[in-house]
Amino acid sequence: MRSIIKTPLAVLAATTMLSGMAMADGHGLTGDLRIFSDMSNPAPRAIMEGLVEEFGELHPGLEIELTVVDREAWKTQIRNALTANPPDVVNWYAANRMGPYVDAGLFMDITDMWDAGDFAGLESVRGAMTIDDRQWGVPYTYYQWGIYYREDIFNELGLSEPTTFEEEIANCQVIVDSGRSCYTIGSRYLWTAGGWFDYLNMRTNGFDFHMELARGEVAWTDERVRETFANWRRLIDMGAFIDDHQTYSWQEALPFFVNGEATAYLMGNFVVPHLREAGLSDDQIDFYQFPAIVEGMPMGEDAPTDTFHIPSGAQNVAAAQEFLRFVTSADVQARINGPDGLGQLPVNANAEVADDEFIQQGFEMLSQNATGGIAQFFDRDWPAEMASIGMEGLQEFMVFPDNLDDILERLEDARQRIYE
Amino acid sequence: MTPATDTRSWLQKNRMTVTPLLFLLPGLLFFVVYVISPIFQSFNISLYDWDGLGEATYIGLDNYRELVDDRAFETSLWNNLKWLALYLLAIPAGLFIALFLNQTVTGIRLYKSLFFFPFVLSQVVVGLVFSWFYLPRVGLLNAVLTFFGLDSINVLGDPDLATYGIIAAGLWPQTAYCMILYLTGLNAVDPEQIEAGRLDGAKGWKMLWHVVLPQLKPATFIAFVVTIIGALRSFDLISIMTNGGPFGSTRVLSFMMFEQALSEYGFRMGYGSAIAVVLFLIMLVFIGYFLWQMWRDERAARH
Secondary structure, eight states: OHHHHHHHHHHHHHHHHHHTOSOSSGGGOOEEEEEEEOOOSHHHHHHHHHHHHHHHHHOTTEEEEEEEOOHHHHHHHHHHHHHSSOOSEEEEESGGGGHHHHHTTOBOOOHHHHHTTTTTTOGGGGGGGEETTEEOOEEEEEOOEEEEEEHHHHHHTTOOOOSBHHHHHHHHHHHHHTTOEEEOOOOTTSHHHHHHHHHHHHHHHOHHHHHHHHTTOSOTTOHHHHHHHHHHHHHHHTTOBOTTGGGOOTTTTHHHHHTTSEEEEEEETTHHHHHHHTTOOTTTEEEEOOOBSSTTOOOEEEOOEEEEEOBTTOSOHHHHHHHHHHHHSHHHHHHHTSTTTTOSBOSSTTSOOOSOHHHHHHHHHHHHSOTTEEEOOHHHHSOHHHHHHHHHHHHHHHHOGGGHHHHHHHHHHHHHHHHO | OOOOOOOOOHHHHTHHHHHHHHHHHHHHHHHIIIIIHHHHHHHHHTTEEOOSSSOOEEOTTHHHHHHHHOHHHHHHHHHHHHHHHHHTTHHHHHHHHHHHHOSOOTTHHHHHHHHHHHHHSOHHHHHHHHHHHTOTTTOHHHHHHHHTTOOOOOGGGOTTTHHHHHHHHHHHHHHHHHHHHHHHHHHTSOHHHHHHHHHTTOOHHHIIIIIIHHHTHHHHHHHHHHHHHHHHTOOHHHHHHTTTOSTTTTOOHHHHHHHHHTSTTOOOHHHHHHHHHHHHHHHHHHHHHHHHHHHHHHHHHHO
């Protein structure tokens, strides 16, 4: 326990000196620190409570009050929380999802902390926290997306991990011929279809084009967008996806994978604990990066990032800033993202990555083969309104691919209205 | 003898007026604060472009202009009409179940409570049960269909069927509600009139139409009111069963309003309010009719 505390303290001492803050040491913090967190699932909740306890031990003068809000409910409650009697620290998401709160001046600009080097090791994720060239918070965890597949069925059919789209399709044909579906997906809540679009578009047109589309700089009726949908359609027409996916949530789509009726799932790494709990061993599941469609195009990846922010109405800013430094320090990062914790990737480059097959593969992929760039996710990179209309169109396309023209025109109308 | 001067205070003199007013005051206060003023607030907000956080910009009737061209709004409006029309089936269905149960057989109380049961269930539970019933591969409906050699259907995944699927789920508890209204109504039916009708040779449909139904008019009226309001408030079932999907085909106005203004991706308070105003105006037509109807009945009762 002692050694665990020692390191962040040393880091803290160093960072406070660097930033030249008024506080001489980390012990001088007093008053109340109110934290609103959306880490309501059992494992994240335990992590958050542990963090608060530890932070309290480091700063005995602080009275820390932690409020954990249901993760889904928080998505709408944050508005009230930030406007009426705001707490000192809140959870949220990176990239465009911060937009409404940044625009409304509800998140505190902490660019000076980033500039002062308070968050050493976080340089690579700084972009995700940036809007208008300023930084509005810090990340605390992120996770890779990619194709999780049934290794045992691949072996049985004599298939190997594909690296190109043609191989992917050849594999899929074998799988379909064996009476299975290639991919399970539950598109009832729409966002899962967003993941497919993200990857197909980043692979067909590249990361930069993908981001231009997200920023509303390209028309949805653009020929390049149609090309993405044409690639998608190849999969749909060969029966790659399970039937009736519009009726299932992403969890309800899991049994198809677990029972071997579908052999792969394009998903975030949070799917792994569910697969293990359902009785699949690590010999039965494996992971590969979404294959290249255009040869030589740098790979872009989805890696959604969860974050901490200081509301601009925070009362105890000094303590809140200290908490952000604490939660992003290499040591804390390694622990909270470890296999006993969130089971995800630490945001601090100096933190140790957990010894887990999937976390390791994800880390390798994102640090070595994501040279195109790192995206957040369809519903975080696109403005909220465009994302919701867009994902509805994507779901419709998956069920009725013939409606594509109509869908694209609708999205284009929405784009022209929303971005103005 | 000196004339008696009225020594009572103002309050004592007027207590017949003051007392009811005092009793009404708290209720009225809450009604004004929580019902009347939000209605006017919605009218006001619907003229602004506002994300609920920052500055609101006045844009006049632009939100309403956008509504006219919004296909999602058109779908929602049509769905609301489907709800209104089909939900009314609960009234005749409730009536016939009530007539069927209005007899003295051993254990009739048990049967009545079984029929009443769905109304006791929360809408959320009804929605869940029905979405399991409709499940594409393992649902009971498709098990029955495939047993009879028919093709299985994905009711909630088919944009043409989904709304009807949800309305069917809604009819289950609503029928029970109408049934209970009619059962109480039937208790009040005058046996002498039935007897007289029978002497005059009325039976079956004639008896029902000319003798029983007129006496059930108050029950029919209430059933009509609660069913119309229930149809317009159809939010929870949609949220549970399809979440407005597939691709927005089961939205109704109330759900669309929630999505636009209050959901995860909703930041358009002005647009949401405009939808709320339209929904309010639709409801106003019915509310106006109900009030007029009640006023007319009361006047007839007094004369």
